[in-house]
Amino acid sequence: AAGVIQSPRHLIKEKRETATLKCYPIPRHDTVYWYQQGPGQDPQFLISFYEKMQSDKGSIPDRFSAQQFSDYHSELNMSSLELGDSALYFCASSLGGGTTDTQYFGPGTRLTVL
Amino acid sequence: QKEVEQNSGPLSVPEGAIASLNCTYSDRGSQSFFWYRQYSGKSPELIMFIYSNGDKEDGRFTAQLNKASQYVSLLIRDSQPSDSATYLCAVNAHHQAGTALIFGKGTTLSVSS
Numbered sequence: 001a002a003g004v005i006q007s008p009r010h011l012i013k014e015k016r017e018t019a020t021l022k023c024y025p026i027p028r029h030d031t032v033y034w035y036q037q038g039p040g041q042d043p044q045f046l047i048s049f050y051e052k053m054q055s056d057k058g059s060i061p062d063r064f065s066a067q068q069f070s071d072y073h074s075e076l077n078m079s080s081l082e083l084g085d086s087a088l089y090f091c092a093s094s095l096g097g098g099t100t101d102t103q104y105f106g107p108g109t110r111l112t113v114l
Numbered sequence: 115q116k117e118v119e120q121n122s123g124p125l126s127v128p129e130g131a132i133a134s135l136n137c138t139y140s141d142r143g144s145q146s147f148f149w150y151r152q153y154s155g156k157s158p159e160l161i162m163f164i165y166s167n168g169d170k171e172d173g174r175f176t177a178q179l180n181k182a183s184q185y186v187s188l189l190i191r192d193s194q195p196s197d198s199a200t201y202l203c204a205v206n207a208h209h210q211a212g213t214a215l216i217f218g219k220g221t222t223l224s225v226s227s
Contacts, residue, residue, distance in 0.1 A: 032212070033213070033214070033215075035215075039186060041219075042202060042217035042219045043158065043202075043215075044217075044219060045207070045214035045215060045216070047215055048214065050213075054151050055213060056207075056213045058207075088155075090157055090158070097213060098213070100145060100165055100206070100214065100222050101144045101146075102148070102160060102163055103148075103160075104160060104214060105150075105157040105158045105159070105160075105206050106157060107156070107157050108156075108157045110155075
């Protein structure tokens with residue numbers, strides 16, 4: 001079965017640079033979620049989109065923005081990168097955007113900020 | 115106090131034994147409860163979800179939910195070395211739109227052969 005696709009899988013950036021992470025949800029899924037997982041930490045919710053509209057917002061820094069496009073893929077834009085932004089970034093998708101929806105995670109993008 | 119609490123472990127069990135993983139949560143309004151398995155450096159993989167009080171079985175896995183006690187558990191029967199991983203308990207965040215998952219810090223399970 002098709003899964004969530006994330007690109008790139010690895011990304012190395014310098015401080016103060018920008019980065020764009022992409023997420024392609026499971027076909028027919030209409031909801032996308034972004035999570036950040038630091039070393040030894042649990043995943044932290046950043047933001048979600050349902051039918052191309054922001055549906056929920058978590059601990060996403062103001063330096064980050066995201067959107068969901070007409071084909072339901074999503075991009076997370078990160079500016080003025082800091083050392084502390086080094087983490088695994090996971091995208092998850094679900095069908096329906098509801099509170100009982102099951103979220104399926106992509107393989108993640110490992111961002112390293114030097 | 116973290117909203118979702120788990121014992122970090124490690125929990126060590128011999129091959130073939132039952133592993134019992136526990137989780138408590140603080141938000142009484144939470145409706146959905148999930149168990150994910152995560153291998154080091156990999157993404158969380160859904161194991162079980164449960165919405166109603168009681169037990170739910172799927173193969174070697176059984177999830178148990180007690181909303182009155184705000185407690186959810188995962189039992190793994192006939193544990194295998196391949197089950198060695200970190201198990202994350204996740205609960206939907208009722209105080210927000212309700213769709214975000216709040217994770218516990220995970221319990222590390224080690225199954226010895």
